[in-house]
Amino acid sequence: MRFRRPSPVVVDLVVVAVALFDIWVNVDPAEPVRLGCALGGAVALLLRRRLPLITFLLALPAVLVSDAAFATLAALYTLASLTRRRWLLAGCALAFTIADMAPWPAPKFDLSEPSTLITLSYTAATAAAPVFLGQLVQARRDLSLRLAEISEARDHERLLTAQTVLAKERAQLAREMHDVVSHQVSLIAVRAGALQVGTQDAEVKEAAATIRRLSVQTLDELRHMVSVLRAAGGRPTELTPQPSxxxxxxxxxxxxxxxxxxxxxxxxxxxxxxxxxxxxxxxxxxxxxxxxxxxxxxxxxxxxxxxxxxxxxxxxxxxxxxxxxxxxxxxxxxxxxxxxxxxxxxxxxxxxxxxxxxxxxxxxxx
Structure with a gap:
C-alpha cells in the first residue's frame, strides 16, 4: 500500500497545534506579554509557505520573551527550505541564537563563564539544525525535478533514436524500390509496348496493351509509395511540411x-x-x-x-x-x-x- 502524503493544510494545522502545545507547556498564562508574543508566533505559522521570512520575524519575539521556541524553529525550517540566500539563513540563525541567549527583560550574556559558552554552542546548534534540514529538503526537491527532466530527456532521446532508425530503413527501402523494382516494371512496360506494336495477333495485342497499362499504373503507385517513404525518412517533400x-x-x-x-x-x-x-x-x-x-x-x-x-x-x-x-x-x-x-x-x-x-x-x- 502506497503512503499518501497529507495535504499542506493538514500539515500546517498540525504544526500550529504543536506550537500551541509548546506554549501551554512553557508559558505562564499570567504573563500576558509573553503569552501574546508566543501566540502571535504560533498563528503566524499559517503564513509560512507564502511569507516565510515575515513568519520567522513574527515568531522571533516568542524566543526573546519566553521558552516557547517551536514556532520560531518551524518558521526557520520553512524559510531554509524555500530560499537560496545563504547569508539570510545565517543571519536568521544568528538572530535566533542571540534572542535565546539574551532573554527579555534581563539578558544574561557573560562569555567569561564556561557555562555561557556551552549554552551558546547548544543554542547555535539548535538554530543550525532546522537550517540544515530545510536546505536538505530543498536539495532533495531540486534533485527530484532534475531527475524528472533527465527521465523526460531520455524518453525523448529514445523516441528520436527510434524515429531515426525507422527513417533510415524507410529511406533505404525507397531507394531499393526506386532503383530495382521501378526499373524492372519500366522494362516490362517497354517490352509490352513493343509487343503491342509488333504483333498482328489481336489477342496478343490486347494482352500486351493490358500488361502495358497495368505496368504504367504500377509505376505511378510505386512513385507515390517512394515519395511517401522518402518523406517519412526525412526528405523535404510536399507530403512532409517543414517547419516555418x-x-x-x-x-x-x-x-x-x-x-x-x-x-x-x-x-x-x-x-x-x-x-x-x-x-x-x-x-x-x-x-x-x-x-x-x-x-x-x-x-x-x-x-x-x-x-x-x-x-x-x-x-x-x-x-x-x-x-x-x-x-x-x-x-x-x-x-x-x-x-x-x-x-x-x-x-x-x-x-x-x-x-x-x-x-x-x-x-x-x-
Missing part, C-alpha cells in the same frame, strides 16, 4: 520554459531561411532547458536590410545544472546549416551570467 516561421509561436510556448517571442519579419522569406530560423530557435531553447534550469529566455527575430537576425538570450540559471550526456553536435549543426545559406552563428555568455546565441542569414537565402 508560422510555427515559431507554438514552438516557444511549448518549450517548457518561460520564453518571450519578439518576431518582426516580413512575409515571403525563402523556406530554407525559415527552416534555419526555426531550427536555431529550437536548438537554443533546448539548450536553455538542458543547461540553464529555471532560466527565462527571449527570442528576437528581425530583418535589417538584406539580413535576417535571430537572437536567443537566456538569463542565469536559478538551479545548478546536472551534467548530462551530450555529443555537442547541436551548435555545430547550426553553424553548418547557416554556412550553407551564407550566414553565421555565434554564441557566448552574457555579462549577467546568462547565454546568447545569434544567427545572421541573407534574407534571400543562398
Amino acid at each position: 516561421l508560422a510555427e515559431l509561436e507554438r514552438l516557444v510556448s511549448g518549450s517548457g520554459i518561460e520564453a518571450e517571442l519578439q518576431p518582426d519579419l516580413p512575409d515571403g522569406l525563402p523556406p530554407t531561411v525559415q527552416r534555419a530560423v526555426y531550427r536555431t530557435v529550437q536548438e537554443a531553447l533546448t539548450n536553455v532547458r538542458k543547461h540553464a534550469p529555471g532560466a527565462s529566455a527571449r527570442v528576437r527575430i528581425h530583418r535589417q536590410g538584406g539580413t535576417v537576425r535571430v537572437t536567443v538570450t537566456n538569463t542565469a540559471p536559478t538551479r545548478p545544472a546536472l551534467p548530462l550526456p551530450s555529443a555537442h553536435y547541436g551548435l555545430v549543426g547550426l553553424r553548418q546549416r547557416a554556412a550553407l545559406l551564407g550566414g553565421t552563428v555565434t554564441s557566448g555568455p552574457t555579462a549577467d551570467g546568462g547565454y546568447e546565441l545569434r544567427l545572421e542569414l541573407p534574407a534571400a537565402g543562398s
